[in-house]
Amino acid sequence: MNIYRIKNMSSSPHKKNAPAQKNILSEKEKIKQQEFQEEAVGHINALYNYALHLTMNPDDAHDLVQETYLKAYKFFDSFEKGTNCKAWLFKILKNNYINKFRKNAREPGKVDYDLIKDFYHSIKDTQSDSEDLNAGYFRSLMHDEVYQALNSLPEEFKEVIQLCDIEGFTYEEIANMVESPIGTVRSRLYRGRKLLRSKLNEFAKKHGYNTDNEETP
Amino acid sequence: MSAAVDGELTLNEQEGFEKHIMKCPTCFSEFKEAQKTKSIIKEKITRFKAPQSLVNSILKLTETPL
Incomplete structure (x- = not known):
């Protein structure tokens, strides 16, 4: 077997290989895998x-x-x-x-609560077997309500809030993902949070949480 | 306002913003409210762990030559 042949085989090991060799990765693929x-x-x-x-x-x-x-x-x-x-x-x-x-x-923007x-x-x-799932935490009404409040936002607001506040992406990364200018991302975040705030306040009042901002002068 | 909440202002902008909110109760209060909203979302949204079967299938994928 000449060198050319060996090289050829390693670059496409899934082709024409004996079954025992079909899962062997080439060096290049090993690096890529790692x-x-x-x-x-x-x-x-x-x-x-x-x-x-x-x-x-x-x-x-x-x-x-x-x-x-x-x-x-x-x-x-x-x-x-x-x-x-x-x-x-x-x-x-x-x-x-x-x-x-x-x-x-x-x-977008319509929520199906069911x-x-x-x-x-x-x-x-x-996920009931997952050790990371705290059933009490999960069932908490607060969390359901926050989730519902977020989900009730129009899609374009919900999306940027998720990407920014939950996933921690920068404005530039978000702008690239949603294919809009950074200024649009910024204003969607502003408007989305304002909307979310009023929904959360409604919920907080309903359930007796304190909504006063103590730090307000 | 959003950029201030998300730490996206430049140093100069940040300084200007801080000076402003110390003098302007409306903006101060709005800033605090926006910060609070962000932290509620960050902390209260339940995160799930990807099922082990999914993790395994991804790991297996990278062990197979394409």
Whole structure:
């Protein structure tokens, strides 16, 4: 066997290989695998939560995250090293979501509270074995209400608040993800938070929480 | 206002903003309210852990040549 042949085999080991060798990675692929695991796999929980928020369904979220990683791994060479990998993955997930689900999704801004209830129940069933899930915390009315308040916002406000406050992305990263100028992101955050505040205040009053701002002069 | 809450102001802008809110109760109160809203969302939204089956499938994916 000449060198050319060996080289050829290692660059496409999945082709024409004996079954015992089919899972052997080339050196280049090993490096890629290692880099991918270090850079990308650690963001799986954040991606899963984002996918849950978008799809409101654990099975769809599962598929969406899986497809996102498949695509990301395939195109990992196009990831610009030194930039935020989490932002890159979120962008892929969002694009996937638009292509796959959004055509049939609910109208932005409209909230189906039954859907949210179902979502909580289904996610609770799926995750009931998870050691990270504190049942008391989960059932807390406060958290449900905050979740519902956030979900009741128009899609464009909800999205930027999620990306900024929950995921901690910068304005520049968010602007890139939602394909709008930074000024738009800023004003959506401002208006979204204002709207959210009035919804949370309503809830707080209803349940006897103190809404006075003690620090106000 | 949002940029101040999110730490997106430049040093100069930040200084100017801080000076302003010390003199303007309306902006001060709005700033505090926006900060509070942000922290409620940050702290109260329940986070889920990705199912182990999903984590495994992703790890498996990276062990397979494309």
